[in-house]
Amino acid sequence: MPPHHLAVLAFDGVLPFDLATAVETFARARLDDGTRPYRITVAAPHAEVAAEGYGLRVPQALASVGDAATVIVPGMAEPRSPADPAILATLARARHRGARIASICTGAFVLAAAGLLDGRRATTHWQAAGLLARMYPEVAVDPAVLYVDEGDVLTSAGAAAGLDLCLHMIRRDFGARVAARTARAAVVPLERAGGQAQFIQDDPPAAAGLAPLLDWMRVNLDQRLKVERLAARAGMSPRTFARRFRAETGTTPLQWLLTARIRRAQLLLETTAWSIERVATEAGFDSAVTFRQRFRQVTGVTPSDWRRSFGTSRSG
Structure with missing residues:
Protein backbone atom coordinates (compact mmCIF):
# COMPACT_ATOMS: atom_id res chain seq x y z
CA MET A 1 0.00 0.00 0.00
CA PRO A 2 1.46 3.40 -0.94
CA PRO A 3 2.13 5.93 1.82
CA HIS A 4 -0.67 8.26 2.87
CA HIS A 5 0.06 11.57 1.14
CA LEU A 6 -0.22 14.40 3.66
CA ALA A 7 0.21 18.01 2.55
CA VAL A 8 0.98 20.88 4.92
CA LEU A 9 0.22 24.34 3.54
CA ALA A 10 2.53 27.32 4.00
CA PHE A 11 1.64 30.94 3.33
CA ASP A 12 2.67 34.45 4.29
CA GLY A 13 2.13 34.91 8.02
CA VAL A 14 2.13 31.19 8.81
CA LEU A 15 3.14 30.23 12.35
CA PRO A 16 6.35 28.17 12.02
CA PHE A 17 5.69 26.21 15.21
CA ASP A 18 2.36 24.93 13.88
CA LEU A 19 3.84 24.04 10.51
CA ALA A 20 6.76 22.21 12.10
CA THR A 21 4.47 20.40 14.54
CA ALA A 22 2.57 18.80 11.68
CA VAL A 23 5.66 17.94 9.64
CA GLU A 24 7.70 16.57 12.53
CA THR A 25 4.92 14.55 14.17
CA PHE A 26 3.78 12.74 11.04
CA ALA A 27 7.38 12.25 9.90
CA ARG A 28 8.14 10.34 13.12
CA ALA A 29 5.36 7.80 12.55
CA ARG A 30 6.54 4.25 11.79
CA LEU A 31 4.68 1.03 11.06
CA ASP A 32 5.65 -2.23 12.75
CA ASP A 33 8.09 -3.03 9.95
CA GLY A 34 9.76 0.36 10.31
CA THR A 35 8.36 1.91 7.14
CA ARG A 36 7.01 5.44 7.05
CA PRO A 37 3.23 5.46 6.60
CA TYR A 38 3.09 9.10 5.44
CA ARG A 39 4.52 10.94 2.46
CA ILE A 40 4.72 14.57 3.52
CA THR A 41 4.61 17.57 1.24
CA VAL A 42 4.97 21.21 2.27
CA ALA A 43 3.41 23.40 -0.37
CA ALA A 44 2.94 27.15 -0.80
CA PRO A 45 1.59 29.63 -3.36
CA HIS A 46 5.16 30.82 -4.02
CA ALA A 47 8.68 29.67 -3.22
CA GLU A 48 9.42 32.37 -0.62
CA VAL A 49 7.09 32.56 2.38
CA ALA A 50 7.27 35.32 4.98
CA ALA A 51 6.65 33.24 8.11
CA GLU A 52 6.19 34.79 11.54
CA GLY A 53 9.69 35.83 12.58
CA TYR A 54 11.65 34.69 9.51
CA GLY A 55 11.39 33.59 5.91
CA LEU A 56 10.91 30.08 4.54
CA ARG A 57 11.83 28.54 1.22
CA VAL A 58 9.13 26.11 0.08
CA PRO A 59 10.09 24.10 -3.02
CA GLN A 60 6.66 22.56 -3.65
CA ALA A 61 3.92 24.50 -5.43
CA LEU A 62 0.25 24.16 -4.48
CA ALA A 63 -0.25 21.86 -7.45
CA SER A 64 1.60 19.17 -5.48
CA VAL A 65 -1.39 19.00 -3.12
CA GLY A 66 -3.46 17.53 -5.94
CA ASP A 67 -3.55 13.92 -4.71
CA ALA A 68 -3.08 14.51 -0.98
CA ALA A 69 -5.38 12.42 1.20
CA THR A 70 -4.95 14.87 4.09
CA VAL A 71 -4.33 18.62 3.99
CA ILE A 72 -3.24 20.50 7.11
CA VAL A 73 -3.46 24.26 7.55
CA PRO A 74 -1.17 25.67 10.27
CA GLY A 75 -2.03 28.78 12.23
CA MET A 76 -1.68 32.32 10.95
CA ALA A 77 -0.15 35.20 12.87
CA GLU A 78 -2.94 37.64 11.98
CA PRO A 79 -6.26 35.77 11.85
CA ARG A 80 -8.09 38.94 10.74
CA SER A 81 -6.00 39.06 7.58
CA PRO A 82 -7.70 37.79 4.40
CA ALA A 83 -6.69 34.28 3.51
CA ASP A 84 -4.64 33.83 0.33
CA PRO A 85 -7.09 33.12 -2.54
CA ALA A 86 -4.75 30.44 -3.89
CA ILE A 87 -4.87 28.65 -0.53
CA LEU A 88 -8.67 28.87 -0.45
CA ALA A 89 -8.91 27.48 -3.98
CA THR A 90 -6.57 24.61 -3.06
CA LEU A 91 -8.71 23.74 -0.05
CA ALA A 92 -11.89 23.87 -2.12
CA ARG A 93 -10.45 21.45 -4.66
CA ALA A 94 -9.16 19.13 -1.95
CA ARG A 95 -12.52 19.10 -0.22
CA HIS A 96 -14.34 18.47 -3.50
CA ARG A 97 -12.31 15.33 -4.17
CA GLY A 98 -12.85 14.05 -0.61
CA ALA A 99 -9.58 14.87 1.11
CA ARG A 100 -9.51 15.15 4.90
CA ILE A 101 -8.70 18.68 6.02
CA ALA A 102 -7.37 19.78 9.40
CA SER A 103 -6.24 23.02 10.99
CA ILE A 104 -3.95 23.86 13.86
CA CYS A 105 -4.59 26.90 16.03
CA THR A 106 -5.73 29.92 13.99
CA GLY A 107 -5.61 27.85 10.82
CA ALA A 108 -9.32 27.43 11.60
CA PHE A 109 -9.83 30.97 10.23
CA VAL A 110 -8.57 29.77 6.85
CA LEU A 111 -10.92 26.78 6.93
CA ALA A 112 -13.79 29.07 7.88
CA ALA A 113 -12.95 31.48 5.07
CA ALA A 114 -13.08 28.54 2.67
CA GLY A 115 -16.56 27.64 3.93
CA LEU A 116 -15.39 24.31 5.32
CA LEU A 117 -16.66 24.96 8.84
CA ASP A 118 -20.17 26.18 8.01
CA GLY A 119 -22.65 24.41 10.27
CA ARG A 120 -19.87 22.50 11.99
CA ARG A 121 -18.40 22.48 15.46
CA ALA A 122 -14.82 23.75 15.53
CA THR A 123 -12.17 25.13 17.84
CA THR A 124 -9.11 27.36 17.73
CA HIS A 125 -6.76 28.99 20.21
CA TRP A 126 -8.86 30.17 23.14
CA GLN A 127 -7.65 33.75 22.71
CA ALA A 128 -8.96 33.82 19.15
CA ALA A 129 -12.16 31.82 19.67
CA GLY A 130 -14.34 34.89 20.23
CA LEU A 131 -13.04 36.50 17.07
CA LEU A 132 -13.69 33.35 15.05
CA ALA A 133 -17.26 33.21 16.35
CA ARG A 134 -17.85 36.87 15.48
CA MET A 135 -16.31 36.68 12.01
CA TYR A 136 -18.00 33.40 11.12
CA PRO A 137 -21.28 33.12 13.06
CA GLU A 138 -22.26 30.04 11.06
CA VAL A 139 -19.47 28.11 12.82
CA ALA A 140 -20.22 26.48 16.19
CA VAL A 141 -17.05 27.55 17.98
CA ASP A 142 -16.09 25.59 21.10
CA PRO A 143 -13.30 27.51 22.88
CA ALA A 144 -12.84 25.02 25.71
CA VAL A 145 -11.56 21.88 23.98
CA LEU A 146 -8.18 20.80 22.62
CA TYR A 147 -9.46 19.60 19.25
CA VAL A 148 -12.64 18.75 17.41
CA ASP A 149 -12.93 15.75 15.06
CA GLU A 150 -15.80 16.12 12.61
CA GLY A 151 -14.62 13.18 10.56
CA ASP A 152 -13.52 14.83 7.33
CA VAL A 153 -12.71 18.20 8.91
CA LEU A 154 -10.71 18.60 12.12
CA THR A 155 -9.62 21.66 14.08
CA SER A 156 -7.36 22.14 17.08
CA ALA A 157 -6.46 24.73 19.67
CA GLY A 158 -3.05 26.35 19.73
CA ALA A 159 0.51 25.17 20.27
CA ALA A 160 0.67 21.75 21.98
CA ALA A 161 -2.94 20.96 21.08
CA GLY A 162 -1.79 20.69 17.47
CA LEU A 163 0.46 17.83 18.52
CA ASP A 164 -2.50 16.18 20.25
CA LEU A 165 -4.50 16.47 17.04
CA CYS A 166 -1.70 15.00 14.92
CA LEU A 167 -1.34 12.00 17.23
CA HIS A 168 -5.12 11.56 17.16
CA MET A 169 -5.06 11.49 13.36
CA ILE A 170 -2.21 8.98 13.31
CA ARG A 171 -4.21 6.78 15.65
CA ARG A 172 -7.22 7.06 13.36
CA ASP A 173 -5.15 6.20 10.31
CA PHE A 174 -2.88 3.42 11.54
CA GLY A 175 -4.00 2.44 15.01
CA ALA A 176 -3.04 3.05 18.60
CA ARG A 177 0.21 1.12 18.40
CA VAL A 178 1.62 3.42 15.72
CA ALA A 179 0.36 6.51 17.56
CA ALA A 180 1.97 5.34 20.80
CA ARG A 181 5.26 4.68 19.02
CA THR A 182 5.13 8.14 17.44
CA ALA A 183 4.45 9.79 20.79
CA ARG A 184 7.37 7.92 22.29
CA ALA A 185 9.68 9.00 19.45
CA ALA A 186 8.62 12.60 19.96
CA VAL A 187 9.18 12.27 23.74
CA VAL A 188 5.64 13.35 24.54
CA PRO A 189 2.71 11.66 26.30
CA LEU A 190 0.01 10.03 24.26
CA GLU A 191 -2.45 12.59 22.96
CA ARG A 192 -4.81 14.15 25.45
CA ALA A 193 -8.50 13.61 24.88
CA GLY A 194 -9.97 16.23 22.57
CA GLY A 195 -12.54 17.33 25.12
CA GLN A 196 -9.93 18.27 27.72
CA ALA A 197 -9.77 21.93 28.71
CA GLN A 198 -7.35 24.13 26.74
CA PHE A 199 -5.95 25.80 29.83
CA ILE A 200 -6.22 25.92 33.61
CA GLN A 201 -8.02 28.90 35.05
CA ASP A 202 -5.71 31.35 36.79
CA ASP A 203 -7.53 30.99 40.10
CA PRO A 204 -5.21 29.00 42.37
CA PRO A 205 -6.23 27.95 45.86
Whole structure:
Protein backbone atom coordinates (compact mmCIF):
# COMPACT_ATOMS: atom_id res chain seq x y z
CA MET A 1 0.00 0.00 0.00
CA PRO A 2 1.46 3.40 -0.94
CA PRO A 3 2.13 5.93 1.82
CA HIS A 4 -0.67 8.26 2.87
CA HIS A 5 0.06 11.57 1.14
CA LEU A 6 -0.22 14.40 3.66
CA ALA A 7 0.21 18.01 2.55
CA VAL A 8 0.98 20.88 4.92
CA LEU A 9 0.22 24.34 3.54
CA ALA A 10 2.53 27.32 4.00
CA PHE A 11 1.64 30.94 3.33
CA ASP A 12 2.67 34.45 4.29
CA GLY A 13 2.13 34.91 8.02
CA VAL A 14 2.13 31.19 8.81
CA LEU A 15 3.14 30.23 12.35
CA PRO A 16 6.35 28.17 12.02
CA PHE A 17 5.69 26.21 15.21
CA ASP A 18 2.36 24.93 13.88
CA LEU A 19 3.84 24.04 10.51
CA ALA A 20 6.76 22.21 12.10
CA THR A 21 4.47 20.40 14.54
CA ALA A 22 2.57 18.80 11.68
CA VAL A 23 5.66 17.94 9.64
CA GLU A 24 7.70 16.57 12.53
CA THR A 25 4.92 14.55 14.17
CA PHE A 26 3.78 12.74 11.04
CA ALA A 27 7.38 12.25 9.90
CA ARG A 28 8.14 10.34 13.12
CA ALA A 29 5.36 7.80 12.55
CA ARG A 30 6.54 4.25 11.79
CA LEU A 31 4.68 1.03 11.06
CA ASP A 32 5.65 -2.23 12.75
CA ASP A 33 8.09 -3.03 9.95
CA GLY A 34 9.76 0.36 10.31
CA THR A 35 8.36 1.91 7.14
CA ARG A 36 7.01 5.44 7.05
CA PRO A 37 3.23 5.46 6.60
CA TYR A 38 3.09 9.10 5.44
CA ARG A 39 4.52 10.94 2.46
CA ILE A 40 4.72 14.57 3.52
CA THR A 41 4.61 17.57 1.24
CA VAL A 42 4.97 21.21 2.27
CA ALA A 43 3.41 23.40 -0.37
CA ALA A 44 2.94 27.15 -0.80
CA PRO A 45 1.59 29.63 -3.36
CA HIS A 46 5.16 30.82 -4.02
CA ALA A 47 8.68 29.67 -3.22
CA GLU A 48 9.42 32.37 -0.62
CA VAL A 49 7.09 32.56 2.38
CA ALA A 50 7.27 35.32 4.98
CA ALA A 51 6.65 33.24 8.11
CA GLU A 52 6.19 34.79 11.54
CA GLY A 53 9.69 35.83 12.58
CA TYR A 54 11.65 34.69 9.51
CA GLY A 55 11.39 33.59 5.91
CA LEU A 56 10.91 30.08 4.54
CA ARG A 57 11.83 28.54 1.22
CA VAL A 58 9.13 26.11 0.08
CA PRO A 59 10.09 24.10 -3.02
CA GLN A 60 6.66 22.56 -3.65
CA ALA A 61 3.92 24.50 -5.43
CA LEU A 62 0.25 24.16 -4.48
CA ALA A 63 -0.25 21.86 -7.45
CA SER A 64 1.60 19.17 -5.48
CA VAL A 65 -1.39 19.00 -3.12
CA GLY A 66 -3.46 17.53 -5.94
CA ASP A 67 -3.55 13.92 -4.71
CA ALA A 68 -3.08 14.51 -0.98
CA ALA A 69 -5.38 12.42 1.20
CA THR A 70 -4.95 14.87 4.09
CA VAL A 71 -4.33 18.62 3.99
CA ILE A 72 -3.24 20.50 7.11
CA VAL A 73 -3.46 24.26 7.55
CA PRO A 74 -1.17 25.67 10.27
CA GLY A 75 -2.03 28.78 12.23
CA MET A 76 -1.68 32.32 10.95
CA ALA A 77 -0.15 35.20 12.87
CA GLU A 78 -2.94 37.64 11.98
CA PRO A 79 -6.26 35.77 11.85
CA ARG A 80 -8.09 38.94 10.74
CA SER A 81 -6.00 39.06 7.58
CA PRO A 82 -7.70 37.79 4.40
CA ALA A 83 -6.69 34.28 3.51
CA ASP A 84 -4.64 33.83 0.33
CA PRO A 85 -7.09 33.12 -2.54
CA ALA A 86 -4.75 30.44 -3.89
CA ILE A 87 -4.87 28.65 -0.53
CA LEU A 88 -8.67 28.87 -0.45
CA ALA A 89 -8.91 27.48 -3.98
CA THR A 90 -6.57 24.61 -3.06
CA LEU A 91 -8.71 23.74 -0.05
CA ALA A 92 -11.89 23.87 -2.12
CA ARG A 93 -10.45 21.45 -4.66
CA ALA A 94 -9.16 19.13 -1.95
CA ARG A 95 -12.52 19.10 -0.22
CA HIS A 96 -14.34 18.47 -3.50
CA ARG A 97 -12.31 15.33 -4.17
CA GLY A 98 -12.85 14.05 -0.61
CA ALA A 99 -9.58 14.87 1.11
CA ARG A 100 -9.51 15.15 4.90
CA ILE A 101 -8.70 18.68 6.02
CA ALA A 102 -7.37 19.78 9.40
CA SER A 103 -6.24 23.02 10.99
CA ILE A 104 -3.95 23.86 13.86
CA CYS A 105 -4.59 26.90 16.03
CA THR A 106 -5.73 29.92 13.99
CA GLY A 107 -5.61 27.85 10.82
CA ALA A 108 -9.32 27.43 11.60
CA PHE A 109 -9.83 30.97 10.23
CA VAL A 110 -8.57 29.77 6.85
CA LEU A 111 -10.92 26.78 6.93
CA ALA A 112 -13.79 29.07 7.88
CA ALA A 113 -12.95 31.48 5.07
CA ALA A 114 -13.08 28.54 2.67
CA GLY A 115 -16.56 27.64 3.93
CA LEU A 116 -15.39 24.31 5.32
CA LEU A 117 -16.66 24.96 8.84
CA ASP A 118 -20.17 26.18 8.01
CA GLY A 119 -22.65 24.41 10.27
CA ARG A 120 -19.87 22.50 11.99
CA ARG A 121 -18.40 22.48 15.46
CA ALA A 122 -14.82 23.75 15.53
CA THR A 123 -12.17 25.13 17.84
CA THR A 124 -9.11 27.36 17.73
CA HIS A 125 -6.76 28.99 20.21
CA TRP A 126 -8.86 30.17 23.14
CA GLN A 127 -7.65 33.75 22.71
CA ALA A 128 -8.96 33.82 19.15
CA ALA A 129 -12.16 31.82 19.67
CA GLY A 130 -14.34 34.89 20.23
CA LEU A 131 -13.04 36.50 17.07
CA LEU A 132 -13.69 33.35 15.05
CA ALA A 133 -17.26 33.21 16.35
CA ARG A 134 -17.85 36.87 15.48
CA MET A 135 -16.31 36.68 12.01
CA TYR A 136 -18.00 33.40 11.12
CA PRO A 137 -21.28 33.12 13.06
CA GLU A 138 -22.26 30.04 11.06
CA VAL A 139 -19.47 28.11 12.82
CA ALA A 140 -20.22 26.48 16.19
CA VAL A 141 -17.05 27.55 17.98
CA ASP A 142 -16.09 25.59 21.10
CA PRO A 143 -13.30 27.51 22.88
CA ALA A 144 -12.84 25.02 25.71
CA VAL A 145 -11.56 21.88 23.98
CA LEU A 146 -8.18 20.80 22.62
CA TYR A 147 -9.46 19.60 19.25
CA VAL A 148 -12.64 18.75 17.41
CA ASP A 149 -12.93 15.75 15.06
CA GLU A 150 -15.80 16.12 12.61
CA GLY A 151 -14.62 13.18 10.56
CA ASP A 152 -13.52 14.83 7.33
CA VAL A 153 -12.71 18.20 8.91
CA LEU A 154 -10.71 18.60 12.12
CA THR A 155 -9.62 21.66 14.08
CA SER A 156 -7.36 22.14 17.08
CA ALA A 157 -6.46 24.73 19.67
CA GLY A 158 -3.05 26.35 19.73
CA ALA A 159 0.51 25.17 20.27
CA ALA A 160 0.67 21.75 21.98
CA ALA A 161 -2.94 20.96 21.08
CA GLY A 162 -1.79 20.69 17.47
CA LEU A 163 0.46 17.83 18.52
CA ASP A 164 -2.50 16.18 20.25
CA LEU A 165 -4.50 16.47 17.04
CA CYS A 166 -1.70 15.00 14.92
CA LEU A 167 -1.34 12.00 17.23
CA HIS A 168 -5.12 11.56 17.16
CA MET A 169 -5.06 11.49 13.36
CA ILE A 170 -2.21 8.98 13.31
CA ARG A 171 -4.21 6.78 15.65
CA ARG A 172 -7.22 7.06 13.36
CA ASP A 173 -5.15 6.20 10.31
CA PHE A 174 -2.88 3.42 11.54
CA GLY A 175 -4.00 2.44 15.01
CA ALA A 176 -3.04 3.05 18.60
CA ARG A 177 0.21 1.12 18.40
CA VAL A 178 1.62 3.42 15.72
CA ALA A 179 0.36 6.51 17.56
CA ALA A 180 1.97 5.34 20.80
CA ARG A 181 5.26 4.68 19.02
CA THR A 182 5.13 8.14 17.44
CA ALA A 183 4.45 9.79 20.79
CA ARG A 184 7.37 7.92 22.29
CA ALA A 185 9.68 9.00 19.45
CA ALA A 186 8.62 12.60 19.96
CA VAL A 187 9.18 12.27 23.74
CA VAL A 188 5.64 13.35 24.54
CA PRO A 189 2.71 11.66 26.30
CA LEU A 190 0.01 10.03 24.26
CA GLU A 191 -2.45 12.59 22.96
CA ARG A 192 -4.81 14.15 25.45
CA ALA A 193 -8.50 13.61 24.88
CA GLY A 194 -9.97 16.23 22.57
CA GLY A 195 -12.54 17.33 25.12
CA GLN A 196 -9.93 18.27 27.72
CA ALA A 197 -9.77 21.93 28.71
CA GLN A 198 -7.35 24.13 26.74
CA PHE A 199 -5.95 25.80 29.83
CA ILE A 200 -6.22 25.92 33.61
CA GLN A 201 -8.02 28.90 35.05
CA ASP A 202 -5.71 31.35 36.79
CA ASP A 203 -7.53 30.99 40.10
CA PRO A 204 -5.21 29.00 42.37
CA PRO A 205 -6.23 27.95 45.86
CA ALA A 206 -5.00 29.89 48.84
CA ALA A 207 -1.81 29.17 50.74
CA ALA A 208 0.40 26.43 49.24
CA GLY A 209 -2.28 25.14 46.91
CA LEU A 210 -2.66 21.46 46.19
CA ALA A 211 0.96 20.72 45.28
CA PRO A 212 1.75 18.87 48.56
CA LEU A 213 -1.42 16.83 48.23
CA LEU A 214 -0.65 15.94 44.61
CA ASP A 215 2.81 14.77 45.63
CA TRP A 216 1.25 12.63 48.37
CA MET A 217 -1.26 11.19 45.89
CA ARG A 218 1.54 10.20 43.50
CA VAL A 219 3.32 8.32 46.30
CA ASN A 220 0.14 6.58 47.44
CA LEU A 221 -1.51 5.61 44.15
CA ASP A 222 -1.81 2.01 45.35
CA GLN A 223 -4.18 3.07 48.13
CA ARG A 224 -7.95 3.62 47.95
CA LEU A 225 -8.06 7.35 47.41
CA LYS A 226 -11.67 8.43 47.69
CA VAL A 227 -12.58 12.07 47.15
CA GLU A 228 -13.77 12.31 50.75
CA ARG A 229 -10.38 11.15 52.03
CA LEU A 230 -8.52 13.58 49.77
CA ALA A 231 -10.79 16.45 50.76
CA ALA A 232 -10.24 15.73 54.44
CA ARG A 233 -6.49 15.63 53.93
CA ALA A 234 -6.70 18.99 52.16
CA GLY A 235 -8.85 20.39 54.99
CA MET A 236 -11.84 21.11 52.76
CA SER A 237 -15.35 19.88 52.21
CA PRO A 238 -15.68 17.48 49.26
CA ARG A 239 -17.55 20.11 47.25
CA THR A 240 -14.97 22.84 47.86
CA PHE A 241 -12.15 20.38 47.24
CA ALA A 242 -13.59 19.31 43.87
CA ARG A 243 -13.94 22.94 42.81
CA ARG A 244 -10.43 23.87 43.93
CA PHE A 245 -8.93 20.75 42.37
CA ARG A 246 -10.38 21.55 38.95
CA ALA A 247 -9.28 25.18 39.26
CA GLU A 248 -5.68 24.17 39.93
CA THR A 249 -5.30 21.07 37.73
CA GLY A 250 -7.91 21.51 35.02
CA THR A 251 -9.49 18.13 35.70
CA THR A 252 -11.34 16.14 38.38
CA PRO A 253 -9.65 14.23 41.21
CA LEU A 254 -10.79 10.89 39.79
CA GLN A 255 -9.56 11.68 36.29
CA TRP A 256 -6.24 12.92 37.69
CA LEU A 257 -5.85 9.68 39.62
CA LEU A 258 -6.67 7.57 36.58
CA THR A 259 -4.08 9.37 34.48
CA ALA A 260 -1.44 9.12 37.22
CA ARG A 261 -2.12 5.40 37.68
CA ILE A 262 -1.92 4.74 33.95
CA ARG A 263 1.41 6.58 33.81
CA ARG A 264 2.74 4.49 36.68
CA ALA A 265 1.51 1.33 35.00
CA GLN A 266 3.26 2.34 31.77
CA LEU A 267 6.52 2.80 33.64
CA LEU A 268 6.16 -0.59 35.36
CA LEU A 269 5.30 -2.32 32.09
CA GLU A 270 8.36 -0.77 30.46
CA THR A 271 10.87 -1.42 33.24
CA THR A 272 9.79 -4.64 34.97
CA ALA A 273 8.74 -8.16 34.06
CA TRP A 274 5.99 -8.17 36.68
CA SER A 275 2.73 -9.89 35.88
CA ILE A 276 -0.19 -7.79 34.70
CA GLU A 277 -1.92 -8.56 37.99
CA ARG A 278 0.99 -7.17 40.01
CA VAL A 279 1.28 -4.09 37.82
CA ALA A 280 -2.44 -3.48 38.31
CA THR A 281 -2.08 -3.70 42.09
CA GLU A 282 1.04 -1.54 42.27
CA ALA A 283 -0.62 1.13 40.10
CA GLY A 284 -3.68 1.22 42.32
CA PHE A 285 -6.33 -0.63 40.31
CA ASP A 286 -8.72 -2.89 42.20
CA SER A 287 -8.41 -5.73 39.69
CA ALA A 288 -6.52 -6.78 36.59
CA VAL A 289 -9.78 -6.70 34.63
CA THR A 290 -10.44 -3.08 35.55
CA PHE A 291 -6.81 -2.23 34.84
CA ARG A 292 -6.93 -3.72 31.35
CA GLN A 293 -10.17 -1.89 30.54
CA ARG A 294 -8.94 1.48 31.78
CA PHE A 295 -5.50 1.09 30.21
CA ARG A 296 -6.98 0.37 26.81
CA GLN A 297 -9.45 3.26 27.11
CA VAL A 298 -6.62 5.71 27.78
CA THR A 299 -3.83 4.37 25.55
CA GLY A 300 -5.75 2.50 22.88
CA VAL A 301 -3.67 -0.65 23.38
CA THR A 302 -3.56 -3.49 25.90
CA PRO A 303 -0.97 -3.57 28.70
CA SER A 304 0.71 -6.52 26.98
CA ASP A 305 0.93 -4.63 23.69
CA TRP A 306 2.43 -1.65 25.50
CA ARG A 307 5.07 -3.88 27.09
CA ARG A 308 5.92 -5.48 23.73
CA SER A 309 6.34 -2.03 22.18
CA PHE A 310 8.28 -0.28 24.92
CA GLY A 311 9.44 -2.82 27.48
CA THR A 312 13.15 -2.96 28.23
CA SER A 313 13.29 -5.36 31.19
CA ARG A 314 14.29 -8.98 30.86
CA SER A 315 13.85 -9.91 34.50
CA GLY A 316 11.47 -9.17 37.33
